[in-house]
Amino acid sequence: MAAKSLDRPIHEQGIKRVLRHRESKAYFKSGGWTPNAEEADNFSDVVQVAKTCVRYGLNDVELALRYEAATGDVFCTPIR
16 A cells, blocks of 8 residues: 655545544534534634634644544644
């Protein structure tokens, strides 16, 4: 099995930026929550994440990065 190349531009690598509730581990989707990361809203950048947190009054959330069809989040950082 060949390793996937990381030489492609970031927007072609299948990186998905999602908001995850820290306690429940549910993912943000259209003003609500879903347990399915594939259904979660994908944010273009951290500014969009911050605006969404303010708009919906989100607390205890983290930004999670997912790489293509990974079985889990590859990186998470608290946001609010």
